[in-house]
Amino acid sequence: MDGIRKLKPMNNQYKTVEDSRVEIKQLMLPSNANFSGKIHGGHILALMDQVAFTVASKHSACYCVTAAVERVEFLNPIEVGELVSMKAQVNYVGNTSMIVGIRVEAEDIKTGKTKHCNSSYFTMVAKEVGGQPHKVPGLVIKDRDGIRRFLRAAKQVEFTTNKRHEFHEHQDEDFQSEEYLEALKQYNVKMEL
Template sequence: MEHKYKRIEDSRIEIKQLMLPSNANFSGKIHGGHILSLMDQVAFACASKHSETYCVTAAVERVEFLHPIEVGELVSMKAQINYVGRTSMIVGIRVESEDIKTGTVKHCNSSYFTMVAKDEQGKTTAVPGLVINSENAIRRFLRAAHKVSYLKTKIEKFNSRKVEEFMDEVYLSQLKLFNVKIELDQKD
């Protein structure tokens, strides 16, 4: 069977939604949880469109809220596939809000959702490859590939060590760089 490839534009998604008072938190700004829910939905749609199957969220890379979103603003979420593995995809999402009275647009956050393709039995399934057709797409793909490789190495490094190894002076001295106090009188 010939391996299938899809273009980034073929699964790109953009949604727009007006922010309502029911979406606000106690301070009157749009609740971050509401924005995260919308981001998860757009990531699902983008990944499912690319893989042509059901997808689940496996991980969300750091979400940093750069600017608050106000009630009455129009929120735009743009999602695209930045990276594909064998069964997973990284969806890049950019969130912007627009003051519909003035037309002022602000970048509110960007995040990366790792989505995994599933078959009808709930097993992971292979996803199409990605056709990369711009310098920005190359940069995004390689940045994501580097992060995937780094995370695998980091997980292996910390999971393969015994607890006693972290008691070594090299590791303990690293803790002095952080806002922690060590009180080792009990075992976990």
């Protein structure tokens, strides 16, 4: 992840959210169901990854890979026979990364009733043919909702960077667990050190 910083896209190139926005719809089949008869979460995640790839590739005009997925929370189950709709767009751009927001809804095709099933955020990284990170165009924000989405994603990037810095550097023998023992008391954990 490349953090939060002022971007200078190549050739002053910027794209709007609309330039790469995607919506797909797919009927959920019995072959997509888990043992309880609901649509398998893994199937939905695979579709979301495809949509995120499509949006990021459209924005960057190159191949993209998934770097991270933030908070996949299944709010409502999806039933066999429902029509799933995934709406996705670029919410944030860094130098080589993009955060794609995806909203998943399911529609009962008999009644027309829809339900929000989940929202998630995929961090995608643009790659050149040789596998090196590729600079992505900036993002044109046209409304208050775009500002909210961009700043929410920017805060998440900042949080992730800080968390990685705090814990990643201490994963070896240098990690001082004693510094965190007091904080652990508020959790459902039993320490047997």
